[in-house]
Amino acid sequence: MQTFSWSIRVYYEDTDAGGVVYHSKYMNFFERARTEWLRSRGFDQSALVEAYSVVFAVRRMTIEFIKPARLDDQLTVTVEPGRIGGARLQLRQTLERNSNAPQRQQLAAADVEVACLDARQFAPVRIPAAIKEKL
Amino acid sequence: MQTFSWSIRVYYEDTDAGGVVYHSKYMNFFERARTEWLRSRGFDQSALVEAYSVVFAVRRMTIEFIKPARLDDQLTVTVEPGRIGGARLQLRQTLERNSNAPQRQQLAAADVEVACLDARQFAPVRIPAAIKEKL
Amino acid sequence: MQTFSWSIRVYYEDTDAGGVVYHSKYMNFFERARTEWLRSRGFDQSALVEAYSVVFAVRRMTIEFIKPARLDDQLTVTVEPGRIGGARLQLRQTLERNSNAPQRQQLAAADVEVACLDARQFAPVRIPAAIKEKL
Amino acid sequence: MQTFSWSIRVYYEDTDAGGVVYHSKYMNFFERARTEWLRSRGFDQSALVEAYSVVFAVRRMTIEFIKPARLDDQLTVTVEPGRIGGARLQLRQTLERNSNAPQRQQLAAADVEVACLDARQFAPVRIPAAIKEKL
Numbered sequence: 356m357q358t359f360s361w362s363i364r365v366y367y368e369d370t371d372a373g374g375v376v377y378h379s380k381y382m383n384f385f386e387r388a389r390t391e392w393l394r395s396r397g398f399d400q401s402a403l404v405e406a407y408s409v410v411f412a413v414r415r416m417t418i419e420f421i422k423p424a425r426l427d428d429q430l431t432v433t434v435e436p437g438r439i440g441g442a443r444l445q446l447r448q449t450l451e452r453n454s455n456a457p458q459r460q461q462l463a464a465a466d467v468e469v470a471c472l473d474a475r476q477f478a479p480v481r482i483p484a485a486i487k488e489k490l
Numbered sequence: 491m492q493t494f495s496w497s498i499r500v501y502y503e504d505t506d507a508g509g510v511v512y513h514s515k516y517m518n519f520f521e522r523a524r525t526e527w528l529r530s531r532g533f534d535q536s537a538l539v540e541a542y543s544v545v546f547a548v549r550r551m552t553i554e555f556i557k558p559a560r561l562d563d564q565l566t567v568t569v570e571p572g573r574i575g576g577a578r579l580q581l582r583q584t585l586e587r588n589s590n591a592p593q594r595q596q597l598a599a600a601d602v603e604v605a606c607l608d609a610r611q612f613a614p615v616r617i618p619a620a621i622k623e624k625l
Numbered sequence: 626m627q628t629f630s631w632s633i634r635v636y637y638e639d640t641d642a643g644g645v646v647y648h649s650k651y652m653n654f655f656e657r658a659r660t661e662w663l664r665s666r667g668f669d670q671s672a673l674v675e676a677y678s679v680v681f682a683v684r685r686m687t688i689e690f691i692k693p694a695r696l697d698d699q700l701t702v703t704v705e706p707g708r709i710g711g712a713r714l715q716l717r718q719t720l721e722r723n724s725n726a727p728q729r730q731q732l733a734a735a736d737v738e739v740a741c742l743d744a745r746q747f748a749p750v751r752i753p754a755a756i757k758e759k760l
Numbered sequence: 761m762q763t764f765s766w767s768i769r770v771y772y773e774d775t776d777a778g779g780v781v782y783h784s785k786y787m788n789f790f791e792r793a794r795t796e797w798l799r800s801r802g803f804d805q806s807a808l809v810e811a812y813s814v815v816f817a818v819r820r821m822t823i824e825f826i827k828p829a830r831l832d833d834q835l836t837v838t839v840e841p842g843r844i845g846g847a848r849l850q851l852r853q854t855l856e857r858n859s860n861a862p863q864r865q866q867l868a869a870a871d872v873e874v875a876c877l878d879a880r881q882f883a884p885v886r887i888p889a890a891i892k893e894k895l
Contacts, residue, residue: 366660367670368514368653370507372561372806375882377503378818379787383638386784390636400637401697401777413783417822423882426507427671477780477828501795502805503788507671510747513683514656517649518773525771535772536642536832548648552687558747562806612645612693638782642775642831649773696777 359395359434361388362453365424375423381463382418385448388432389469396489404474407483414443414470422452422462429453430462439490442479444469494530494569496523497588500559510558516598517553520583523567524604531624539609542618549578549605557587557597564588565597574625577614579604629665629704631658632723635694645693651733652688655718658702659739666759674744677753684713684740692722692732699723700732709760712749714739764800764839766793767858770829780828786868787823790853793837794874801894809879812888819848819875827857827867834858835867844895847884849874 363384371377390400393411403409424430430450437445446467451459471482482490498519506512525535528546538544559565565585572580581602586594606617617625633654641647660670663681673679694700700720707715716737721729741752752760768789776782795805798816808814829835835855842850851872856864876887887895 366653366657367506367508368512368656371502372505372507372509373502373815373817373879374507374509378821379503379784379791382784382787383636386638387636399697401695410778412778412828413825415822415824416783417820419820420818423817425671427669474778501788501792503791508680508682508744513686514649514652517652518771521649521773522771534832536830545643547643547693548690550687550689551648552685554685555683558682560806562804609643637776637778638784640777641772642777642779643772644777644779647773 359388359392361391361432361434363387363430363432365426365428365430367426369424370426373423375425376428378420381420381424381450381465382416384430384432384450385465385467386413388434388448389446389467392434398486398489403486407486408474409480409483410472410474410477411444411469412472412477413467415468416465418463418465420463422460424450424452424462431459436490439482439487441481442471444471444482444490494523494527496526496567496569498522498565498567500561500563500565502561504559505561508558510560511563513555516555516559516585516600517551519565519567519585520553520600520602521548523569523583524581524602527569527571533621533624538621542621543609544615544618545607545609545612546579546604547607547612548602550603551600553598553600555598557595559585559587559597566594571625574617574622576616577606579606579617579625629658629662631661631702631704633657633700633702635696635698635700637696640696643693645695646698648690651690651694651720651735652686654700654702654720655688655735655737656683658704658718659716659737662704668756668759673756677756678744679750679753680742680744680747681714681739682742682747683737685738686735688733688735690733692730694720694722694732701729706760709752709757711751712741714741714752714760764793764797766796766837766839768792768835768837770831770833770835772831775831778828780830781833783825786825786829786855786870787821789835789837789855790823790870790872791818793839793853794851794872797839803891803894808891812891813879814885814888815877815879815882816849816874817877817882818872820873821870823868823870825868827865829855829857829867836864841895844887844892846886847876849876849887849895
């Protein structure tokens with residue numbers, strides 16, 4: 356499977372008084388990239404709720420913070436799909452700073468386990484076949 | 491009508507790379523105080539949705555930013571109810587830094603117009619009588 | 626002076642349990658558009674701090690919330706510069722939902738007064754001439 | 761070492777359009793509890809920067825999301841310090857919903873590795889002895 360990439364700019368709202376991006380914002384950036392990856396496969400999340408009554412929710416996440424991102428940085432966030440089970444999905448994600456240097460600098464990396472949940476009860480349900488085959 | 495007060499601590503998540511509280515966070519702080527003011531009158535917002543199918547939403551807000559709040563500051567946010575109409579509510583709010591000085595320092599002030607909306611359609615509806623009489 | 630436009634996508638992080646965009650997030654969206662407007666004039670905010678030791682901070686803001694934005698909406702935020710004084714800047718901003726309809730739907734509008742401040746003391750200072758002439 | 765507890769209320773700002781607390785907000789809640797744990801040991805984070813020129817930053821974090829928290833929930837977040845190394849600190853944290861039931865409901869848990877960093881360069885430095893002995 357291919358790696359999906361999404362570009363994100365850092366604004367004041369993302370930073371903290373330490374002068375760097377506040378650590379939980381990386382989770383938001385990772386989620387924006389997963390949302391755009393789903394959209395690139397044909398699925399808006401709002402449409403998933405309406406059409407299938409499911410939401411994809413993070414069940415477990417390990418984040419490694421390597422170097423801080425800063426105000427005005429242009430970042431690239433990746434999504435690399437791993438194992439897709441009946442009701443779960445494993446993803447590997449990275450966050451890099453764009454630069455003129457030959458190699459992009461990796462700032463963070465995450466292993467993410469996403470569960471398919473009923474949109475009302477938040478109980479685990481099988482990933483609808485129509486979605487699974489496109490992922 | 492009495493002025494209601496609520497205490498708020500500033501955390502890293504509230505600050506930005508300028509070293510001060512990010513400006514939109516004042517709106518969150520003002521909203522926490524309004525929520526606690528409603529709770530002090532007997533109304534949890536989640537219960538308002540279930541019992542009356544209404545939400546209170548900001549329709550118009552003017553905020554004046556006087557001095558910056560900073561990390562670890564202990565703030566006091568006030569709510570002073572003004573005119574209550576059929577479907578709207580006027581409030582005056584202030585945000586002050588607690589200090590050992592004889593007077594608290596005012597950091598921000600807001601005039602807020604809140605509308606009572608149907609929780610599904612977001613169309614204006616009359617404030618339920620049971621709520622209105624307690625406000 | 627010309628009106629500047631910036632496109633913003635709504636993610637889960639921007640919404641609240643009412644099913645719509647949380648009201649203070651409009652302030653973030655307005656700020657992203659001002660930041661990109663400054664960048665389009667040649668000024669990154671992080672460079673402003675380093676080169677001129679100034680920050681632009683909101684001094685006063687009136688926001689009108691007209692209709693709610695929702696998950697997955699594609700929004701257009703505008704910046705229309707008004708009067709530029711010695712140390713202050715007036716701006717008019719709007720937030721619209723993109724749609725296939727002939728007219729875009731206006732969801733919010735704001736009048737913003739921005740002050741030029743010393744980056745350390747947060748005291749008002751004159752807008753540096755090199756910046757002023759490009760705005 | 762003892763477990764430290766901190767109480768947190770869920771507001772609209774913490775929730776998303778799925779009707780539950782947005783997942784990255786748990787990281788904010790965990791950080792508030794760590795901040796208050798440090799404060800209970802005598803250390804404000806703003807004072808740490810001024811007095812010792814150090815910041816504590818999350819280096820690695822694993823979060824398990826067990827059940828969703830919701831609007832108006834009253835939560836208890838715990839901090840249980842683990843191994844303290846020369847420049848790193850291991851912590852175990854949990855997040856529970858308060859209820860009238862005999863047992864509190866665990867909603868999330870995290871293993872956190874915090875690094876002591878120079879406040880300017882964000883390079884690892886030894887935890888100052890005066891801090892280490894109080895933790």
